[in-house]
Amino acid sequence: MGFLSGRLPERxxxxxxxxxxxxxxxDGFSFEDLATALYSNEPVIDEAAVRKTVKDIFxxxxxxxxxxxxxxxxxxxxxxxxxxxxxxx
Numbered sequence: 001m002g003f004l005s006g007r008l009p010e011r012x013x014x015x016x017x018x019x020x021x022x023x024x025x026x027d028g029f030s031f032e033d034l035a036t037a038l039y040s041n042e043p044v045i046d047e048a049a050v051r052k053t054v055k056d057i058f059x060x061x062x063x064x065x066x067x068x069x070x071x072x073x074x075x076x077x078x079x080x081x082x083x084x085x086x087x088x089x
Contacts, residue, residue, distance in 0.1 A: 025065050025068060034053060037057060
């Protein structure tokens with residue numbers, strides 16, 4: 001389960017409320033984040049553990065991205081139409 005969709009129900013995660021238009025839809029992670037996750041979660045740190053941890057982090061972030069997009073679908077469409085040169089609803 002993603003961080004956003006399962007752990008913080010007290011926030012709405014809506015554009016204009018607690019999510020800004022300039023916020024990332026898909027967060028990145030640093031080498032330090034990866035090393036910390038490995039140190040904290042893996043009893044044996046080897047190539048397999050690195051690959052598994054990268055996949056776990058990425059999968060969780062994709063879940064969060066999908067949650068944010070679904071939770072803000074109407075707002076995203078409205079925002080995108082505001083940038084276009086057409087008046088479709």
